[in-house]
Amino acid sequence: MITLYEFALSGNCHKVRLLLSLLGLDYQSIAINGGERQHKAEAFIEKNPFGQVPVLTDGEVTIRDSLAILVYLARQYGDEHWLPNQAAALAEVTEWLATAANEVALGPNRLRLHYKFGRPIDLDDAERITSNLLSILQARLKQHDWLAGAQASIADIAVYPYIALAPEGKIDLAPYPALIAWMHRIQALPAYVGMPGMWTAK
Known part of the structure; x- marks a missing residue:
């Protein structure tokens, strides 16, 4: 299962949501509470040491940075x-x-x-x-x-x-x-x- 850790109002997170939708991929969205600084918590830092969203996991694969995620999704699931x-x-x-x-x-x-x-x-x-x-x-x-x-x-x-x-x-x-x-x-x-x-x- 693909999981996307994200902020709802982030344009960087939106670009990942958009490509996931265009590729017809099912995924789980997990909203990170910025006000509570969940993205700086130890559990999240293990996924991205920079403490930033979006982060995407796909099975055993974890990817930080929206552009890296786009590259991964396009190559793994998209047409050329x-x-x-x-x-x-x-x-x-x-x-x-x-x-x-x-x-x-x-x-x-x-x-x-x-x-x-x-x-x-x-x-x-x-x-x-x-x-x-x-x-x-x-x-x-x-x-x-x-x-x-x-x-x-x-x-x-x-x-x-x-x-x-x-x-x-x-x-x-x-x-x-x-x-x-x-x-x-x-x-x-x-x-x-x-x-x-x-x-x-x-």
């Missing part, structure tokens, strides 16, 4: 389009995984943490990173339906949640129509699941 084998195509997906871990985390994610949860951040830096990121995504998606390859891949799943949650970070997505069209395509995927606060078509 989710995570290609061919070197150049695999590198293209990996580029966007790195973007999710860097620019998306440092831009839209931090703005959401600030405005929704009150976390202090360097606001100017987060806004600068976000503006540059959205411009790059817009340019890419004007020419391509998906971030990497001809079908949805874990590149899209990795980047999507904190872009869709951007309104909670006071980010206006209206100037980026190709980005909005891409979110439409993701939300139209069979077995798509969202979460509270995500952008949806008016």
Whole structure:
């Protein structure tokens, strides 16, 4: 049985829930109580020494970090389009995984943490990173339906949640129509699941 340890309002946890649903995988969700700091308790630290969610277990396998979990699920249970084998195509997906871990985390994610949860951040830096990121995504998606390859891949799943949650970070997505069209395509995927606060078509 696959088990996902998660926070309900985490975009990183959502990307794992989304891929699990798109792959049609049954799993058990275990909500971790952040207010009680369950993710810092000794029992959880044994699963992830960084004390962070999500963590996924699959039989004897335990994986920390949302992007590592996406890689595992795509390779273990998905078709090749989710995570290609061919070197150049695999590198293209990996580029966007790195973007999710860097620019998306440092831009839209931090703005959401600030405005929704009150976390202090360097606001100017987060806004600068976000503006540059959205411009790059817009340019890419004007020419391509998906971030990497001809079908949805874990590149899209990795980047999507904190872009869709951007309104909670006071980010206006209206100037980026190709980005909005891409979110439409993701939300139209069979077995798509969202979460509270995500952008949806008016």
